[in-house]
Amino acid sequence: MVAARRLARHSAGVKAVVVGGGIGGITAAVALARKGVEVTVLEQAPVIAPVGASLQLGPNAVRLMKDIGLLDALRSVGSRPDAVELLRWQDGAVLHHAEHGAAAEAHFGASQLDFFRPDLHRALVESLPAGALRLGARVVGVGETPNGAEAVVESGERFSADLVVAADGIRSPMRQALVGAEDPVFSGTVVYRAMIPFERAADLHPDFVNRYWLGHARHGVSYRVGKGELLALNLGVQRAEPSQESWTLEADPDEALGYLEGWDEAFLERIRRADTVLRGAVYVRKSLEHWSYGPITLLGDAAHAMEPFQAQGAAQAVEDAYVLAECVGAAPDDVSGALSRYEDIRMGRALELQRSSSGAGSELYLPDGLEQQARDARYASGAEELRWGIRQSVWEYDLRDALLAG
Numbered sequence: 078m079v080a081a082r083r084l085a086r087h088s089a090g091v092k093a094v095v096v097g098g099g100i101g102g103i104t105a106a107v108a109l110a111r112k113g114v115e116v117t118v119l120e121q122a123p124v125i126a127p128v129g130a131s132l133q134l135g136p137n138a139v140r141l142m143k144d145i146g147l148l149d150a151l152r153s154v155g156s157r158p159d160a161v162e163l164l165r166w167q168d169g170a171v172l173h174h175a176e177h178g179a180a181a182e183a184h185f186g187a188s189q190l191d192f193f194r195p196d197l198h199r200a201l202v203e204s205l206p207a208g209a210l211r212l213g214a215r216v217v218g219v220g221e222t223p224n225g226a227e228a229v230v231e232s233g234e235r236f237s238a239d240l241v242v243a244a245d246g247i248r249s250p251m252r253q254a255l256v257g258a259e260d261p262v263f264s265g266t267v268v269y270r271a272m273i274p275f276e277r278a279a280d281l282h283p284d285f286v287n288r289y290w291l292g293h294a295r296h297g298v299s300y301r302v303g304k305g306e307l308l309a310l311n312l313g314v315q316r317a318e319p320s321q322e323s324w325t326l327e328a329d330p331d332e333a334l335g336y337l338e339g340w341d342e343a344f345l346e347r348i349r350r351a352d353t354v355l356r357g358a359v360y361v362r363k364s365l366e367h368w369s370y371g372p373i374t375l376l377g378d379a380a381h382a383m384e385p386f387q388a389q390g391a392a393q394a395v396e397d398a399y400v401l402a403e404c405v406g407a408a409p410d411d412v413s414g415a416l417s418r419y420e421d422i423r424m425g426r427a428l429e430l431q432r433s434s435s436g437a438g439s440e441l442y443l444p445d446g447l448e449q450q451a452r453d454a455r456y457a458s459g460a461e462e463l464r465w466g467i468r469q470s471v472w473e474y475d476l477r478d479a480l481l482a483g
């Protein structure tokens with residue numbers, strides 16, 4: 078661990094290098110720039126390609142995006158669901174219904190927004206300061222220097238800064254370099270994902286109600302994204318054969334249908350209407366003792382990749398980005414101290430979400446029987462803590478309170 082570095086200047090003079098231009102890295106760069114930090118994002122991909130399917134950002138993240146100044150950009154490419162429903166796998170009977178319109182937005186101080194992931198990514202990239210993004214820049218090393226830290230790109234070019242943020246995703250070469258070799262762990266779940274043009278599914282899903290079918294070791298999801306022009310489908314399969322962690326691996330829709338014998342025809346028909354589906358295994362990362370190593374820190378999936386059962390992976394990267402920028406902005410002359418405060422505020426919450434996301438999967442995937450009946454009775458009970466759905470407590474957490482306290 079390195080001694081705290083005193084830079085004796087304002088954040089206007091602070092330089093940051095962000096390794097990785099995914100949702101976490103770009104949000105961090107925008108948030109840091111808003112604090113006056115001069116930021117460079119090094120992304121290995123030669124172009125911003127339209128990769129991935131759907132992505133939801135919960136109110137806990139959208140609230141922070143609003144503070145960062147990104148709400149209008151996000152709203153221009155995302156939609157707010159009107160309601161969320163949990164359904165029985167066999168016949169689509171409604172187990173729980175939560176309204177998600179203006180009343181939910183007022184309760185949480187922000188709404189959930191649902192996106193086609195490439196649209197969200199593009200909107201974030203367009204919000205970066207001009208010239209901040211360097212594409213085709215694969216980082217092969219990070220390290221400390223007498224004045225801060227540096228990232229070294231494959232071409233040999235070196236980027237010096239006061240801090241380096243490793244936001245290089247679940248496979249994070251930077252984490253491997255800082256913490257030691259240790260691979261992501263297969264969670265046991267494989268997810269099939271498809272996007273259908275709305276006009277091909279209008280009869281099946283005409284509204285903005287997000288629907289979740291709950292069955293034994295499988296759960297299906299269907300919701301409108303963007304401005305409603307696409308219907309997003311997800312099918313989670315537990316205890317699946319290990320597969321590749323991928324956003325682009327194509328599979329035949331019949332492969333997904335093969336897991337759904339006896340399922341609600343309304344969900345099966347949605348999958349039949351997909352030309353192709355993407356198959357990706359869910360991997361997670363073990364929790365760490367530290368995220369920050371002197372002037373270098375981890376952010377997003379590189380720090381805390383989690384199971385997707387609460388749709389919080391990217392939302393947690395947004396929480397990281399917000400706190401990081403607040404901490405650096407509050408102590409620009411003590412970057413190492415700011416990074417220590419960042420990890421103090423963020424690590425507990427991220428660990429809790431890693432655990433509860435895994436627990437949420439077990440609850441969604443119960444086999445029919447006593448436990449499932451007790452779960453469904455709880456959903457039907459009208460309990461106040463479920464008024465806004467099963468993610469209510471996750472969304473109520475306001476990071477700004479933690480910042481005030483920490």
Ligand SMILES: Cc1cc2nc3c(=O)[nH]c(=O)nc-3n(C[C@H](O)[C@H](O)[C@H](O)COP(=O)(O)OP(=O)(O)OC[C@H]3O[C@@H](n4cnc5c(N)ncnc54)[C@H](O)[C@@H]3O)c2cc1C
Pocket residue numbers: 096097098099100101102119120121122131132133134135214215216217244245246247249250268357358359376377378379382385388389390391392393394
């Ligand atoms: C099936 C599934 C569904 C999900 N749904 C949701 C959801 O609805 N809501 C939600 O909040 N989260 C969701 N998530 C999680 C979410 O997708 C991730 O948590 C989030 O994308 C992580 O963002 P990131 O910026 O940390 O990493 P990434 O998006 O992976 O970005 C990392 C970037 O770093 C770059 N990179 C890597 N190595 C280098 C290098 N050496 N040099 C330069 N660049 C490099 C990569 O090219 C990439 O662009 C889901 C995950 C899965 C698997």
